[in-house]
Amino acid sequence: MIHLLTPLDLKQLDKLSAGDRVLISGTIYTARDQAHLRLVKDFNLAFKLENAIIYYVGPTPTKPNQVIGSSGPTSSYRMDTLAIPLMERGVKVMIGKGQRSPSFKAAMLKNNAIYLVTTGGAGALLSSKIKSYKVLMYDDLGAEAVHELVVENFPCFVAYDLAGNSIFKGGLE
């Protein structure tokens, strides 16, 4: 098990290989489709994209006495195109689920970024790894707003590493 801490030390990313299990602790940011549409045109952000970790999630509403609602990953491919300019502005790690496009992968390699996956449909389990949750930007987007999360031992697999290897398996004969 490999621990990945924030602020990110980029040398940490070199050591990760597709298939490795990592536990993230520190500060990460949420963004989905609508937030990406705004982030790519917005140059006055409430957080730094440089070396940032972005998690593709839109949680359920937080109940009283809970930190956050159910918080599993959404399908990453919908962010493939819009993730590219964000990587060019410094994003280094993206967390979601499922395969991504060839153009995303090429941009990822060019910008020395990596892609992690976590278990889809395990939002209750993953919410237990989130220690704080607050809105940073685009509050009007509700669950799709940009949030700052503080996570502890948030479990992921390395899906695409810096050498271009992939965790994804299977196919037709």
Added chain:
Amino acid sequence: MRQIRCDEISKAIKNTLIKINHHLDFSLINLLKKAKSQETNSTALSVLDDILENEKIAKQGIIPLCQDTGVVVVFVTIGQKVVLDGSLEAAINQGVKAAYIEGYLRKSIVDHPFNRINTGDNTPAIIHVNLVEGDGLTMHVASKGAGSENMSRVVMLTPSDGIEGVKRLVLNTVQEAGGKPCPPIILGIGIGGNLEKSALLAKEALLRDLNDQSDDPVIRDLEKDLLDSVNAMGIGPMGLGGKTTCLAVKINTYPMHIASLPVAINIQCHSARHEVIVL
């Protein structure tokens, strides 16, 4: 004549939606456990552990199984002798609104393809009504997530494509979907009818009992054949490799035009949330 009050319908819809978003069906849990006992890939085992652990936390902690609490789909079967004291559609949507607001479920419905303003209460539900003889009212309610729905498709094959053409289409669809629809998946397949009928057959197939089998021997063999073929692809839980790609294949059919062979493939993620209400 039998009078049914709309507030009874709303209340039943609300309670069922909250329940299914926090509890997986027993037969689904058993299929997941059985898959785990046969799985050898360590990554796959880790994902299956997450899924089973998630179910326990959701149940105990009263936190939804998945952040995507879905679009509500209701198949209503209503007897001709039933009299309602108001609108069936409004009663169902009232139940949806109450469940999603009071139950802290995510509101995932937007009003328009391009404006995309959230409706704020997860309405409207997608409602299909079937009028039958008698005085019964049953509602099969599902919370259907978008990750797996987005990987679904309807294709108009030609009759000469036959059973082999259907198999190829299903395997190609599963292949292209990969890890995106949150495998292990359940496949609901509709064959026949026309464009919209095949899609409805596929959705209804997903709502069948996980342990049932088709009455039609050809279809029963096709269900088994496809289940084995999909699991031989090695896609695995979340697409990360393994034997456990699909938990069940359910196929429903209907007569069709001499020139047509419509096929709809509706993919369901492992968090299959649905239940029947009988009033």
